[in-house]
Amino acid sequence: xxxxxxxxxxxxxxxxxxxxxxxxxxxxxxxxxxxxxxxxxxxxxxxxxxxxxxxxxxxxxxxxxxxxxxxxxxxxxxxxxxxxxxxxxxxxxxxxxxxxxxxxxxxxxxxxxxxxxxxxxxxxxxxxxxxxxxxxxxxxxxxxxxxxxxxxxxxxxxxxxxxxxxxxxxxxxxxxxxxxxxxxxxxxxxxxxxxxxxxxxxxxxxxxxxxxxxxxxxxxxxxxxxxxxxxxxxxxxxxxxxxxxxxxxxxxxxxxxxxxxxxxxxxxxxxxxxxxxxxxxxxxxxxxxxxxxxxxxxxxxxxxxxxxxxxxxxxxxxxxxxxxxxxxxxxxxxxxxxxxxxxxxxxxxxxxxxxxxxxxxxxxxxxxxxxxxxxxxxxxxxxxxxxxxxxxxxxxxxxxxxxxxxxxxxxxxxxxxxxxxxxxxxxxxxxxxxxxxxxxxxxx
Amino acid sequence: xxxxxxxxxxxxxxxxxxxxxxxxxxxxxxxxxxxxxxxxxxxxxxxxxxxxxxxxxxxxxxxxxxxxxxxxxxxxxxxxxxxxxxxxxxxxxxxxxxxxxxxxxxxxxxxxxxxxxxxxxxxxxxxxxxxxxxxxxxxxxxxxxxxxxxxxxxxxxxxxxxxxxxxxxxxxxxxxxxxxxxxxxxxxxxxxxxxxxxxxxxxxxxxxxxxxxxxxxxxxxxxxxxxxxxxxxxxxxxxxxxxxxxxxxxxxxxxxxxxxxxxxxxxxxxxxxxxxxxxxxxxxxxxxxxxxxxxxxxxxxxxxxxxxxxxxxxxxxxxxxxxxxxxxxxxxxxxxxxxxxxxxxxxxxxxxxxxxxxxxxxxxxxxxxxxxxxxxxxxxxxxxxxxxxxxxxxxxxxxxxxxxxxxxxxxxxxxxxxxxxxxxxxxxxxxxxxxxxxxxxxxxxxxxxxxxxxxxxxxxxxxxxxxxxxxxxx
Numbered sequence: 001x002x003x004x005x006x007x008x009x010x011x012x013x014x015x016x017x018x019x020x021x022x023x024x025x026x027x028x029x030x031x032x033x034x035x036x037x038x039x040x041x042x043x044x045x046x047x048x049x050x051x052x053x054x055x056x057x058x059x060x061x062x063x064x065x066x067x068x069x070x071x072x073x074x075x076x077x078x079x080x081x082x083x084x085x086x087x088x089x090x091x092x093x094x095x096x097x098x099x100x101x102x103x104x105x106x107x108x109x110x111x112x113x114x115x116x117x118x119x120x121x122x123x124x125x126x127x128x129x130x131x132x133x134x135x136x137x138x139x140x141x142x143x144x145x146x147x148x149x150x151x152x153x154x155x156x157x158x159x160x161x162x163x164x165x166x167x168x169x170x171x172x173x174x175x176x177x178x179x180x181x182x183x184x185x186x187x188x189x190x191x192x193x194x195x196x197x198x199x200x201x202x203x204x205x206x207x208x209x210x211x212x213x214x215x216x217x218x219x220x221x222x223x224x225x226x227x228x229x230x231x232x233x234x235x236x237x238x239x240x241x242x243x244x245x246x247x248x249x250x251x252x253x254x255x256x257x258x259x260x261x262x263x264x265x266x267x268x269x270x271x272x273x274x275x276x277x278x279x280x281x282x283x284x285x286x287x288x289x290x291x292x293x294x295x296x297x298x299x300x301x302x303x304x305x306x307x308x309x310x311x312x313x314x315x316x317x318x319x320x321x322x323x324x325x326x327x328x329x330x331x332x333x334x335x336x337x338x339x340x341x342x343x344x345x346x347x348x349x350x351x352x353x354x355x356x357x358x359x360x361x362x363x364x365x366x367x368x369x370x371x372x373x374x375x376x377x378x379x380x381x382x383x384x385x386x387x388x389x390x391x392x393x394x395x396x397x398x399x400x401x402x403x404x405x406x407x408x409x410x411x412x413x414x415x416x417x418x419x420x421x422x423x424x425x426x427x428x429x430x431x432x433x434x435x436x437x438x439x440x441x442x443x444x
Numbered sequence: 445x446x447x448x449x450x451x452x453x454x455x456x457x458x459x460x461x462x463x464x465x466x467x468x469x470x471x472x473x474x475x476x477x478x479x480x481x482x483x484x485x486x487x488x489x490x491x492x493x494x495x496x497x498x499x500x501x502x503x504x505x506x507x508x509x510x511x512x513x514x515x516x517x518x519x520x521x522x523x524x525x526x527x528x529x530x531x532x533x534x535x536x537x538x539x540x541x542x543x544x545x546x547x548x549x550x551x552x553x554x555x556x557x558x559x560x561x562x563x564x565x566x567x568x569x570x571x572x573x574x575x576x577x578x579x580x581x582x583x584x585x586x587x588x589x590x591x592x593x594x595x596x597x598x599x600x601x602x603x604x605x606x607x608x609x610x611x612x613x614x615x616x617x618x619x620x621x622x623x624x625x626x627x628x629x630x631x632x633x634x635x636x637x638x639x640x641x642x643x644x645x646x647x648x649x650x651x652x653x654x655x656x657x658x659x660x661x662x663x664x665x666x667x668x669x670x671x672x673x674x675x676x677x678x679x680x681x682x683x684x685x686x687x688x689x690x691x692x693x694x695x696x697x698x699x700x701x702x703x704x705x706x707x708x709x710x711x712x713x714x715x716x717x718x719x720x721x722x723x724x725x726x727x728x729x730x731x732x733x734x735x736x737x738x739x740x741x742x743x744x745x746x747x748x749x750x751x752x753x754x755x756x757x758x759x760x761x762x763x764x765x766x767x768x769x770x771x772x773x774x775x776x777x778x779x780x781x782x783x784x785x786x787x788x789x790x791x792x793x794x795x796x797x798x799x800x801x802x803x804x805x806x807x808x809x810x811x812x813x814x815x816x817x818x819x820x821x822x823x824x825x826x827x828x829x830x831x832x833x834x835x836x837x838x839x840x841x842x843x844x845x846x847x848x849x850x851x852x853x854x855x856x857x858x859x860x861x862x863x864x865x866x867x868x869x870x871x872x873x874x875x876x877x878x879x880x881x882x883x884x885x886x887x888x889x890x891x892x893x894x895x896x897x898x899x900x901x902x903x904x905x906x907x908x909x910x911x912x913x914x915x916x917x918x
Contacts (some may be wrong), residue, residue: 040547040646044768046540047527047549047646051682079764081796090767276796278805281652281761283682 002202005232006209007165008157009224010194011172012150014124015059016182020147021123022050022093027148030188034129034142042147044088049282052077056149057100057121059181061288061296063151064101064119066175066303071293075100076285077121081276085139086126088146094122096277100288106155107305108167115156124148151181157196162228165195169221174304174326186219193218197231198246201239210235211244212251215263227256231263307331314338316356323360330359333370354378385437388421388429392437395420406442414438448473449609450911453518453666456612460506460517467499467506467517467561474519474563478610484918485586487604489524490532491564498561505559514673516559521605521614524565525572526552526657527646531562535648536570536580538780539769549646550681551615551657551674558673563611566601570782571766572617572650574598575625575851578844579784586841587630589879589912593838596626597851598650602660603630609911613661613670619651620754620862621833621855623658624870628833628882631872631910633903634660635667635896638889639865640685642671643678649765651758652683654862663909664869664900668692671892687890695893696900700736704827704898707742712831712857714747721881724874725832728883728902732830735901742829745818749811750859755849756795756808757863763792787848816864823888828898830885831857833870837879861886869899872908880908 017027023041040048061071078096099120106114126146130139153172159165173191176184184191194217199210213231218224231254244250254263279285302310304325311321314334324330337350355374358364364373395417396403406413417438422429448470451459459465465473475495482488492498502517511517522528525535527545534540548556556562569579577600578584585600587593588608595604599616603626606614616623618636627634635658642657649655659670675689708729713722729739766789771777781789795804822829834854844850861868866886873883885902887895903909 045546046533046535046543046648046768046774047525047545047644049645049649049681049683051680081764081767083767083770085770085772088768090770091764274798276764276793276798276801278760278764278796278801281683282649 003232003236004200004202005160005228006157006198006200007159007161007228008196009153009155009159009165009168010196010214011153011155011169012192012194013063013153013176013182013184014190015056015149015151016190017053017056017059017149019053021053021056021121021149022147025147029144029148032144034140034144037144038146042088043143044090044146050093050280052283053149057286058296059149060100060119060121060151061293062179062181062300063153063176064104065293065297066179066300067101067104067106067116067119067153067172069101069104069116069119071101071288071296072098073288074098074285075288077280077283078277079280080122082274084125086128086141086146088126088143092122092125093280093283094152095120098285106168106171108164108171112158112164114158114164114168117154117156119151119153122150122152124150157198162225162232165228166221166225169193169224171304173221178303179300186221189219191219193221193224195224195228195231197228197235199232199235199239201236208239209246210239211246213263214251214253215256216253216266218256223256223258226258226261227263230261234263311356315352317353320353320356320360324356329366330356333359333366350374351378385433388425388433388437389441391424391429392417392421392434392441395424396441403442414442417442449477451612452661452663453515453612453669456518457511457516460511467502468496470517471495471499471519471561471563474610477608478563481608481914481918482610484591485588485604485608486583487566487585487601487608487610488521488564489534489536489567489582489601492531492562494530495561495563502559502561513557513559514669515555518560518613519563519611520555520560521564521566521602521611522552522562523568523599523602523614523616525568525617525648525650526615527648528552528562528565531565533565533648534582535572536568536582537782537785538581539776539778540774541581541776541780543774545646547646550643550678551647553646554674555615555670566599566605566614568601569598569784569851571648571762571785572598572619572622573762573782573784573788573851574844575621575854576839576844577601577604577626578841579782581780581782584841587838587879588914589631589838589917591918592840593879594629594841594843596629596834596838596854598622598626599634599660600626600630603627603632603634606630606632606660606662607911608914613659613666615657615670615674616660617647617650617655617657618862619654619656619758621851621858623660624833624858624868624882624884625855627660627870628872628880629838631875631880631882631908631912632660632662633664633667633872633899633909634658634870634882635664635671636862636868636870637671637675637892638685638867640683641689641867641890641892642674642676643681643684645678645680649761651761652765653757653761654754654865662911664871664896664903665693665696667869668696668896668900671896675892685890690893692893692896695897697904698897698901701732701898701901702736704732704737705825706732706737706739706898707822707826707829708739709829709831710741710743711745711747714835714856717832717835718876720876721832721836724876724881725830725883728830728873731902731906735905737898740826742822742826744822744829744860745815747856747860750815750863751849751853751856753808753811753815754855754859754863755791756804757812759788759792760796760805761792762788763790763796784848812863815860819861819864819866819888823891827891827894828885828887830883833858833882833884837876837881858884865889867892867895869895871899871903872910873906874908880910
C-alpha cells in the first residue's frame with residue numbers, strides 16, 4: 001500500500017494599506033479600542049457603498065506577479081453571501097470567477113514546483129469577542145477589522161508532506177515581506193493558513209482518494225505542520241475503517257486544537273454553490289491595462305530566489321548565499337564589492353565566497369571596515385620554516401615535562417605547543433606549518 | 445395671483461427677493477396644508493421637526509446675502525429611502541422603524557448644500573418593492589386626484605406630495621419606473637437621470653445596478669434645476685460616471701423641436717392598453733410633429749422580456765442587499781419584513797442558487813445586454829423614443845392584493861429603459877376618467893439635457909400640467 005498526501009494551502013494575508021479595502025477608515029486595527037475605526041461602509045449601514053482601494057488592488061497584483069501569476073485583463077468583485085454576526089453586510093466582497101491573478105507557481109528548494117491557482121482580493125470581517133459582562137455571558141462584535149484588505153493565495157494540492165507545506169508557507173511569508181505589502185505577522189493574525197488535505201491510497205484494488213478536509217484558520221507554521229500530520233494519520237485510519245472515498249459533496253471543515261494536537265470536525269462544508277456568488281453591482285468591473293501590470297512588475301524588489309541566484313552567479317556557494325541573502329547589511333557590502341570588482345580595484349583580490357562565509361558566520365563585524373577584517377582573517381601567516389623552527393625549539397626546551405608526556409603517547413599535547421607558538425608569534429604563524437614543525441621536532 | 449403652494453422654484457425665489465413672503469411664511473403655509481390634507485393622503489411618514497428654525501436661518505441669509513445658492517429656501521419632500529440626519533428614515537419598512545441615520549445621503553447632502561429645506565420624508569413601497577406605495581408597512585398613500593386610487597410607486601409619496609402641492613419639489617428614486625410611473629398616475633413631472641448620473645450613497649439600496657435618484661416636480665424646468673444639483677460623480681459611489689454634467693436649465697425654453705427625430709415605440713401601444721391612452725399618445729406624437737420634430741414609428745424588443753430580466757436581476761440584488769438587516773442590529777427582527785419584501789428575498793435567493801444562477805441571473809444579464817445594444821442602435825438614428833409610462837391611469841387602492849407581479853405589469857413600459865440605464869422624463873399628456881396619463885420621453889445614456897429640452901418644449905406647449913383641488917377631491 002502506498003500513501004501519498006495531497007496538500008493544498010489557502011493563505012490569507014492582511015495588507016498593510018493606509019485605509020481599508022472599501023472605505024477611508026485606517027486599516028491598522030491591531031490593539032485599537034473596539035469599534036473606533038469604523039464608518040457607515042465597514043459597519044454595513046443602510047445605503048453605504050464600497051469604493052475600492054487602488055493601493056490594495058496593486059498590492060494584490062504584486063503578490064500575484066511575485067508568485068509568477070498572470071494578472072488578468074478582465075476582473076471583477078463578487079458578493080459571497082453567508083450569515084455570521086461579524087459580517088456586517090451579510091455578504092463578503094470577494095472575487096469568484098475573475099480573480100486579479102491566476103496561474104502562478106512557486107519553486108521549493110528540491111526543485112519541485114507548487115502551482116498557484118489564484119491570488120484574489122477580498123475584505124476581512126469583524127471580530128467576535130466572547131466575554132462576561134455584568135455577570136452575563138455575552139458576545140461582542142468589534143468592527144475595526146471589518147473591511148481590512150485581505151489577499152487570498154490559493155495553491156494547487158501539489159504538496160505531499162508537511163515539510164513541503166512548511167517550506168511553501170515560509171517562502172510565501174518571505175515574499176510577502178520582501179515586496180513590502182504586509183508584515184505578515186502571524187501573531188497579529190496578518191497571515192492565516194488553511195490547509196486542505198486528503199490522501200491518495202494505492203493498493204491492489206487501485207487508487208483511492210479520501211474525502212477532502214479543510215483545516216480552518218491556523219496562525220502558525222508549526223501548527224499547520226502538526227495539523228497536516230495529524231490529519232494524514234487520521235484519514236488513513238478513517239479510510240481503513242470505513243473505506244469512504246472523496247465525492248463532490250463530502251468535503252468537511254475541521255478546526256485544529258493546538259493543545260490536544262488534534263483536528264476536530266467543525267461542519268460539513270457548505271459547498272461554494274451555497275454562497276450564492278454574483279457580481280458585485282456596486283463596483284464596476286476592471287480592465288487592467290498592460291502598462292499597469294508592467295509598472296507594478298518594475299516596482300517589485302528582488303525576490304529571495306533571485307537574490308540567491310545572483311549571489312551564486314557572483315561565485316558564492318548556495319549554502320552561504322541562503323544564509324545572507326536576506327541580511328540587507330551583508331547585501332549592501334557585497335553590492336559595493338561587486339561593483340569595485342568590475343573596476344579592478346584592489347578588492348578584486350577578494351574571494352567572494354570566503355568573504356560571504358566569514359560574514360555569514362559572524363567572523364566579520366559588518367559595522368567596521370570589512371575589507372581590513374577580511375584581509376587580516378585571510379592573510380597567510382608566517383611560513384618561514386627556519387624562523388618558526390627556532391621559536392618552536394625554544395618552547396620545547398622550556399617545557400621538558402610536556403615533551404615527556406608526548407613521548408609517553410599523549411599525542412594531543414601538540415595542541416599545547418601550537419597554542420604557545422601562536423602566542424609567541426602573536427597569531428601570525430600559519431597553523432598548518434606550525435604543527436608539522438612541532439611534530440617533527442617532538443619525534444626527534 | 446398664485447398661492448404659495450403653487451409656486452415653482454424660480455417663482456419662490458422671485459417672491460423671496462421681492463419680499464412678498466419669507467421662507468418661514470412659505471414653510472408655515474405648507475405645514476398648514478399638510479396638516480389639513482395629509483391625514484387623508486398619508487404622504488408623509490415623518491416631518492422635519494427643525495424646519496421652522498431652518499427657515500428662519502434661511503430668511504436671515506437671504507436678508508444678508510440675497511440668493512446665491514440654487515435651491516435656497518426651496519421646500520422639498522424626500523423619499524424615505526434617502527438617509528437624512530435628524531429625520532427618521534425607514535424605507536417604509538417596520539424593520540427600520542424609528543431608525544435615525546448616522547450620516548446624510550450624498551444626494552440630500554448636495555440638496556442641503558444648495559440651500560434646500562426638507563419638509564419631511566415621504567411614503568413609498570416598503571424598500572421600494574412595488575409600484576403602488578401600497579406595500580408600505582405604514583399604509584398606502586392615496587392619489588390626490590382621487591383618494592380611492594393608488595398614487596403609483598415606489599416614489600408614490602413624493603409624487604403625491606407634488607400633486608397635492610405640499611412642497612415645491614420632491615426627491616424620488618427610480619429602479620424601474622419608480623419615478624415616472626407615480627408621476628404619471630399623480631399627473632406631475634418626473635425625471636429619471638441616467639444610471640450613474642447621481643450618487644446612490646446613502647440611498648437604501650433596492651436594486652443596486654438600476655437605482656437612480658431623481659426629482660419629481662411641477663414642471664420640467666424645476667426637475668432640471670434639481671438634476672443640476674444632484675448630478676455628478678460621487679466619490680462615495682464607484683458606479684457614478686465622470687461624464688461632465690451639462691447646465692440643464694440652459695437647454696430649456698426652446699421655441700420648437702426642429703431637427704429632433706423621435707421614435708414612437710410600436711410595442712408600447714400594446715393591445716392590452718385602453719384606446720383612450722393610445723389616443724393620448726398618438727396626440728402627443730402629433731404635438732411633437734406640430735413643434736417641428738420628425739416622428740417615426742419604431743420597433744423595440746417585446747417589452748415582456750424586460751419584465752423577466754428586471755424581475756430576476758432586481759430580486760437577486762434585493763435578496764443580497766437586505767441581508768444586512770440581519771435582525772441583530774437596527775432594533776427589529778427579520779419577521780418585520782413585509783410580505784412583498786419576503787417574497788422578493790425568497791425569489792432572489794432562489795435565482796442566485798447554484799444550478800439556477802446560469803439559468804436565471806446569467807441569462808437575464810445576457811438579455812439585458814441585448815436590450816442595451818438595441819437602444820444604442822436606435823439612438824444612432826433617433827434623439828428620443830416616446831410612449832406611455834403606464835398602460836392605464838391609476839388603479840384602485842387594493843389592486844395589488846394577491847398580485848405579486850403587479851408592479852412589473854404596471855411598469856412594463858418603463859423597465860426596458862431602466863434596465864438599460866437610460867435617462868427619461870415623464871410628463872402629463874392628458875386625462876382618462878379624470879385621472880392623469882403620463883408620457884415618457886426617453887433618451888440615450890447621459891443625454892439628460894436633450895430629454896429635458898424635449899419634455900420642456902412639449903410641456904410648455906400643452907396644458908395637461910394641472911393640480912387637483914383637494915377640497916373637492918378629498
